[in-house]
Amino acid sequence: MKCPKCNADMIPTNRHGIAVNYCQSCKGMWLEHQELEELEDKVFDFGDDEKGTLIFSSTTTTAKCPECDALLRRFKYRLYDLEMEYCENGHGYWLDEDEDTRVLELMRKEETKFQRKLLAEDKWTAMVQHMHSGSFFSKVRDLFR
Numbered sequence: 001m002k003c004p005k006c007n008a009d010m011i012p013t014n015r016h017g018i019a020v021n022y023c024q025s026c027k028g029m030w031l032e033h034q035e036l037e038e039l040e041d042k043v044f045d046f047g048d049d050e051k052g053t054l055i056f057s058s059t060t061t062t063a064k065c066p067e068c069d070a071l072l073r074r075f076k077y078r079l080y081d082l083e084m085e086y087c088e089n090g091h092g093y094w095l096d097e098d099e100d101t102r103v104l105e106l107m108r109k110e111e112t113k114f115q116r117k118l119l120a121e122d123k124w125t126a127m128v129q130h131m132h133s134g135s136f137f138s139k140v141r142d143l144f145r
Contacts, residue, residue, distance in 0.1 A: 003028060004063040004072060004085075004094055015100050016042055021066070027097035030066055036093050039100060044107040046114055051107070052078050055086065067091040080106050 001010045001021050008025035015022070018038050021030040031039065037048065044051060058073035065072055065087035072085035072094055082102050085094040095103070 001030065001066045004030070004066050005096075010066070016104065018042075020100075029095050029100065030092055031095060031100075032092040033090055036103075039103055040107045042107075043104050044111045044114075046111065050114055051110065054078055058086070061085055063094065065089065065091050077103065078106070078110075082106065 003023035010021040013022040055075045058075040063072045
């Protein structure tokens with residue numbers, strides 16, 4: 001498989017416990033669709049629906065998919081300040097040097113925000129349930145007597 005950026009041969013390698021095709025020349029990597037999901041799932045385990053939309057809009061590049069030669073499309077990864085490229089035919093994603101590490105950082109932050117949201121929702125639910133209990137209303141009513 002040839003690198004879509006520098007046309008060097010890519011080699012199979014392991015990054016963050018995931019088998020990817022890696023270019024030793026430009027240090028980029030090709031991840032198949034499920035491999036990007038596996039990478040994200042290393043730090044974010046609340047499911048794909050909670051991750052948000054992966055691609056909102058994209059623009060055509062001059063790089064070609066190493067599997068089908070279609071032009072890759074550039075997009076902002078989940079609207080973060082991280083640009084990636086993907087094959088419209090669903091073959092995979094091109095990540096430049098260390099962008100896999102950046103994906104992990106972003107997903108880690110997203111998981112922390114999601115955990116805080118769940119905690120806030122749990123606290124709100126407990127408070128509402130407490131307010132609806134007879135003992136709470138009795139205490140409030142007794143304050144005004």
